[in-house]
Amino acid sequence: MTGGERAGAFIATKEHRRFSEFADAVRQHRYIGLCFGAAGVGKTLSARRYAKWDVVEPLLVEWGPRKPSDAQLYAAAAGTRSVFYTPTVCCPFRELRDGIALLVTRAGICIDEHLHPGEFVRTGAMPNLAELLIVDEAERLSTPALEHLRDVFDRTGIGVILVGMPGIEKRLSRYPQLYSRVGFAHHYRSLQGDELTFVLTRHWRQLGLALDEADFTDAQAIASIARITGGNFRLLHRLFVQIGRILKINGLSVITNDVVEAVRSTLVIGAT
Numbered sequence: 150m151t152g153g154e155r156a157g158a159f160i161a162t163k164e165h166r167r168f169s170e171f172a173d174a175v176r177q178h179r180y181i182g183l184c185f186g187a188a189g190v191g192k193t194l195s196a197r198r199y200a201k202w203d204v205v206e207p208l209l210v211e212w213g214p215r216k217p218s219d220a221q222l223y224a225a226a227a228g229t230r231s232v233f234y235t236p237t238v239c240c241p242f243r244e245l246r247d248g249i250a251l252l253v254t255r256a257g258i259c260i261d262e263h264l265h266p267g268e269f270v271r272t273g274a275m276p277n278l279a280e281l282l283i284v285d286e287a288e289r290l291s292t293p294a295l296e297h298l299r300d301v302f303d304r305t306g307i308g309v310i311l312v313g314m315p316g317i318e319k320r321l322s323r324y325p326q327l328y329s330r331v332g333f334a335h336h337y338r339s340l341q342g343d344e345l346t347f348v349l350t351r352h353w354r355q356l357g358l359a360l361d362e363a364d365f366t367d368a369q370a371i372a373s374i375a376r377i378t379g380g381n382f383r384l385l386h387r388l389f390v391q392i393g394r395i396l397k398i399n400g401l402s403v404i405t406n407d408v409v410e411a412v413r414s415t416l417v418i419g420a421t
């Protein structure tokens with residue numbers, strides 16, 4: 150994924166709130182949870198946001214010398230107690246096992262650092278303080294990797310969320326032992342109704358325009374955009390990049406249905 154696509158401000162949608170509640174429940178009750186939804190609806194962004202991963206990840210991955218300002222990062226880690234892991238494509242088993250162990254251990258150390266600041270050495274066996282492991286792109290997990298996750302879950306009691314495309318729940322149902330540990334399944338949906346309009350208003354504003362639902366031209370453009378994108382965040386983003394371009398090239402200042410149709414014809418998604 151490109152930084153450009155992610156660059157826009159995060160919008161705390163209702164779906165994100167639902168995801169957070171779901172993640173809280175998995176974390177609290179220490180289940181395995183499944184989150185599935187179509188490509189581009191915002192699963193990864195929601196999960197990263199929940200784990201405050203944009204804040205915590207650089208520290209956990211680099212693990213370099215400490216600065217006083219790192220206290221904020223420890224606080225963030227202690228606030229979410231979550232670890233976010235994305236397996237690489239065809240991820241070798243050892244990479245997954247070691248990668249997860251490293252992140253969970255380091256997250257535990259950061260949380261401890263927040264809970265007991267200034268103590269030099271913590272002795273004795275401590276239970277790991279991370280409470281939730283979120284694994285994105287769960288389709289990539291091989292059978293041994295799934296077995297390993299079940300083992301981690303059993304041994305450490307950490308809650309696990311597997312994030313993937315619709316259909317992942319069917320695939321996992323073929324692993325009865327893992328599946329029997331699944332406590333919650335969460336369907337991540339695309340934007341609907343008022344919320345879609347809300348997000349569109351923001352996109353309009355980013356282009357320096359104002360959206361007026363009472364204006365027929367705007368209402369028509371909204372209807373076309375809703376139809377073309379189905380409320381999918383990624384498609385919306387792509388559509389608006391092109392809309393911005395077309396408005397600029399043609400010196401236009403209104404998003405009309407014609408503009409939306411012109412954009413649709415240039416996009417791959419227009420064919421659907």
Ligand SMILES: Nc1ncnc2c1ncn2[C@@H]1O[C@H](COP(=O)(O)OP(=O)(O)OP(=O)(O)O)[C@@H](O)[C@H]1O
Nearest residue numbers: 154155158159160188189190191192193194382383
């Ligand atoms: N809450 C949000 N606020 C702002 N933009 C968002 C939000 N959610 C998603 N987006 C936009 O949609 C894009 C796709 O989101 P994301 O990568 O999370 O989708 P996904 O469901 O994980 O897709 P995939 O199944 O393909 O991995 C993001 O890069 C971002 O541009």
Ligand SMILES: [Mg+2]
Nearest residue numbers: 192193194285
């Ligand atoms: Mg994703």
